[in-house]
Amino acid sequence: MGIPLISDKSEIARIKTHIEGLDEVMQGGIPKGNVTLLSGVSGTMKSSLAFSILYYNCLEKRNGVYLSLEQSYISLLNHMVNLDIDLSKINLVITTDLSKLENRAKEATNSSKGTLFLIDLAALRKEVRDTKTGERGNWLNVIKNIVRKVKTQIELDLFALDSMSALYVLSDLENPRTDLFHLFEFFRDEGVTSFFISEMPLDRSRYGEFDVEDYLSDGIIFVDRTEKYRKVVRSVAIIKMRATDCDLDIYTLEFENGKFKAVYGGQPPLV
Numbered sequence: 029m030g031i032p033l034i035s036d037k038s039e040i041a042r043i044k045t046h047i048e049g050l051d052e053v054m055q056g057g058i059p060k061g062n063v064t065l066l067s068g069v070s071g072t073m074k075s076s077l078a079f080s081i082l083y084y085n086c087l088e089k090r091n092g093v094y095l096s097l098e099q100s101y102i103s104l105l106n107h108m109v110n111l112d113i114d115l116s117k118i119n120l121v122i123t124t125d126l127s128k129l130e131n132r133a134k135e136a137t138n139s140s141k142g143t144l145f146l147i148d149l150a151a152l153r154k155e156v157r158d159t160k161t162g163e164r165g166n167w168l169n170v171i172k173n174i175v176r177k178v179k180t181q182i183e184l185d186l187f188a189l190d191s192m193s194a195l196y197v198l199s200d201l202e203n204p205r206t207d208l209f210h211l212f213e214f215f216r217d218e219g220v221t222s223f224f225i226s227e228m229p230l231d232r233s234r235y236g237e238f239d240v241e242d243y244l245s246d247g248i249i250f251v252d253r254t255e256k257y258r259k260v261v262r263s264v265a266i267i268k269m270r271a272t273d274c275d276l277d278i279y280t281l282e283f284e285n286g287k288f289k290a291v292y293g294g295q296p297p298l299v
């Protein structure tokens with residue numbers, strides 16, 4: 029298991045971000061099993077981006093887990109529908125009770141569509157309360173157990189955690205470097221391509237809260253917004269992506285008809 033050792037670069041399996049224009053400048057996508065931070069200040073469409081990466085992979089019959097720690101699934105889904113994401117095209121499984129997760133995953137094996145498991149905080153809160161081993165560290169174990177449970181029944185290709193900051197508030201990590209190292213290693217070992225939404229401080233001084241997330245992750249995709257002549261322009265850049273020859277330019281991030289696009293230069297702002 030885990031990321032295999034290769035002898036030729038063409039052997040690296042890649043997962044598309046489906047951000048048009050971005051996969052093309054990163055050898056086709058993110059290496060399978062990589063841990064990627066999706067960093068940005070608030071309102072930069074981090075959640076939308078993570079959801080759309082999972083959604084478009086589900087359209088290709090892959091399966092994913094989206095774990096929302098701060099936004100209720102209703103709020104998140106309403107937002108996605110407003111973005112013209114057609115949820116009927118995937119097998120969307122909303123889970124609020126983790127004890128039923130394995131069964132739900134088993135049912136999903138009968139679906140002809142890719143499955144997106146959407147789990148929100150309420151389910152996790154209950155699970156942490158039900159585990160007797162003390163509060164600290166539990167959240168990380170619960171996250172790992174979600175992945176393990178799903179994987180007993182069905183192939184799991186992608187995972188997204190929304191967000192790291194919410195996890196920190198809940199779990200109060202005592203030793204972030206070690207705890208996050210083990211969490212990220214877990215996803216690599218499982219071969220699940222994972223996305224961790226990371227809220228940046230407004231001064232953009234670091235990609236994660238503890239200053240260690242960027243070293244521990246395999247990749248960073250940075251989304252931002254810049255004000256130009258009273259118009260706000262969204263942008264996206266790959267800060268790093270291990271095992272990938274990628275273009276580090278800053279692209280304008282556009283959103284149209286349910287799809288993200290990275291445009292070089294982008295539309296000039298209207299003055």
Ligand SMILES: Nc1ncnc2c1ncn2[C@@H]1O[C@H](COP(=O)(O)OP(=O)(O)OP(=O)(O)O)[C@@H](O)[C@H]1O
Binds near residue numbers: 073
């Ligand atoms: N149809 C649309 N087209 C483009 N942008 C949209 C559309 N609908 C909503 N938005 C924008 O999406 C943004 C919110 O996206 P999202 O929730 O993914 O961002 P976020 O970075 O996760 O935010 P937060 O930091 O609050 O979690 C809003 O600022 C809103 O203006």
Ligand SMILES: [Mg+2]
Binds near residue numbers: 074075076190
């Ligand atoms: Mg969000």
